[in-house]
Amino acid sequence: MRGANRGHRVIISCALSAGLLAATSPAAEAAPASQFSPGAPGAGDPYFPDMGNGGYDVSHYDIRLAFTPGTGAINATTTVLATATQNLSSFDLDFQGPLTISRLSVNGQDAAFTRSGAQELVITPPYGLRKGSPFVVSVTYAGVPQKIDDPALGLSGWVATKDGAVALNQPIGAATYYPVNDTPDDKATYTQSITVPSGLTVLANGEPGPTTTQGGQTTFRWSMNRPMASELSMLAIGGYNVTRGVMAGGLPNITAIGKSIDTKPGQGKVFNQTTAQVIQWESSMYGPYPFDSAGGIIADVGVHYALETQSRPVYDQRTSDVDGDLLAHELGHQWFGDSLTPVHWSDIWLNEGFATYSEWLYQEKFNNIPVQQTFADTYAGEEDWSGQVADPGRDHIFDDLVYNRGAMTLQALRTKIGDRAFFAVLNLWPSTHRYGNVSTREFIQFVERLTHRDLGSFFRTWLYQPGKPAL
Incomplete structure (x- = not known):
């Protein structure tokens, strides 16, 4: 739901990266330079011609990001695993806003890059990428992400809140805080490792991993191990009361309510239980729930809509407004819009x-x-x-x-x-x-x-x- 009317498991590892580097080394290039050409700067959607890119298919994003509440700044490295679908001399990622790139590499080697227009990050690797070859792009950057305020479509992307930020990326917001092939038809799996001052909480798509604390900073890890469109990715940073439950079949159910709006006793439990009930009822009609965990987040973010972010919808509502039919809408999207x-x-x-x-x-x-x-x-x-x-x-x-x-x-x-x-x-x-x-x-x-x-x-x-x- 959007608008004022309510509108393959992949693990980043040194061994995997090493294998990809070996598979795409300069010595492996056999085609002459004339047979390599740039990937398209758009994915061909008539409504959003600049969104997405051609010439490759992404399989996984690894986002490692540190957030500073006082300034709203981030320091991040995003690693993209992809496969060339043509002989590439260069290719684009979508990346917009005032974020400054300090290093960019392809398969471990520094690559040339330019920023073009509002959102194109044009990357020229040190050698051509052959069709069918996997490659790894690593981008290190910093700055204060800015939300998008589209006159017709409203707010999206990285939205600052009183105690943190919430990223809601439909339809064009993902590129405000990570480089991405921002088109719905290039789904990928995700890992997100987000570091914040201890005392804050981070929620994201998928399943939680180990949480570690050192030097007053806490790192939260989340993994979405089912293919996800970038417009359905999500982050929520701030003060949250988290409720954890287990649904039928052992499915984890993780819900959260912003502390500033969690004002009535038992709200967290009711929200968690109602989420589980709606999912179980919808599963009886639509088939097995398509993801490995469920849940939802009620956040004081000020965008005036709820959004079907994959596995864990975000509701910008007071808890009294998050009723069963709204849950039925956003959770129904898990089948219609997210999985499919x-x-x-x-x-x-x-x-x-x-x-x-x-x-x-x-x-x-x-x-x-x-x-x-x-x-x-x-x-x-x-x-x-x-x-x-x-x-x-x-x-x-x-x-x-x-x-x-x-x-x-x-x-x-x-x-x-x-x-x-x-x-x-x-x-x-x-x-x-x-x-x-x-x-x-x-x-x-x-x-x-x-x-x-x-x-x-x-x-x-x-x-x-x-x-x-x-x-």
Whole structure:
């Protein structure tokens, strides 16, 4: 959820790095220089042409970052493990804001680099990188990260708070604090080692590792061992009360509430337990929970939205506002949007339509409000029927069009194909494409194959044609 309307396990090791260095040494280069060319400075998304890059595929990010609360500054080294998908003479990473790079290396050797435009970090390694070869990029940098305030899309990236910072990266914020191939269709695993003054807490995606303290500084370690889009990465630094639970099957459930807003006894336990209950209920419809831990963070960050950051959503709310249907929305995203992620931003209804429909299902299950009633009320109350659900435009990816009409599309589909087929879609669609990227066209083809029906006219009406569909 975004906007004011609510809108392979990889471990960095010396042995692995050494192996990669050997595999991509200058002696291994056989092609002449003329056969190497620069990677594209964008990934080809029509809405965000400068986001992402071409010529390589990232498998892992290792972010090691120290944060100073008094100044808001960071000192960091990010290591990127990638594989060339063409013969590369140079390549780009997305990296924006006033952060100063002190060293950059490729496969352990210093590499030339320039900053181009608002976000392009152009890297020229000392020798060409052959197609299919793995390589390691290490970038050391420092400064005070700056958030992005987009007039249409709101705040994202590194957002300073009273006692620390929260990084919320949808859609264009990740590059504010680490160099990244910032496109949804280049997922990678992550390790994050974050050092802060003792007394502060760090939360991030995935599972916690060992925490160490030395000289008044504490280092927290987190690992996301399932593929993750950069826009779903997250950090929260500050004073938090953390609650740890275990769900059915032994799944860790780690939730936290900012100390400044954790004002009622028992709030942390209720938040943790409700998170577990919603995940278990959604698992009964959507299939097994796709990640190795669960949870959520309630933070006083001031962005006025909740976000489905992978495995651990962030809610910028007072605890009284974090109710079951909001949890159902953000946790529903763990299947629809996180594990299964659109190829292009134009397909974001595949995230938000399904997550909003999760709210409707929650209201029916726990508040006795039938989904069909919610559909009818939304259909009758919707005033703006302009725009295409499956192509809303760059500045409208977080509009009601995407959320409400996306959910209405699903209820209309349910009515058309029947409950048995519809709930099979809800279960099989995310399991078939788990950890992958999908498009609207693929969804339509999936439903047509499953139901053995031609649904082209139905989907054209609901997803591609402006105007109020007739019932």
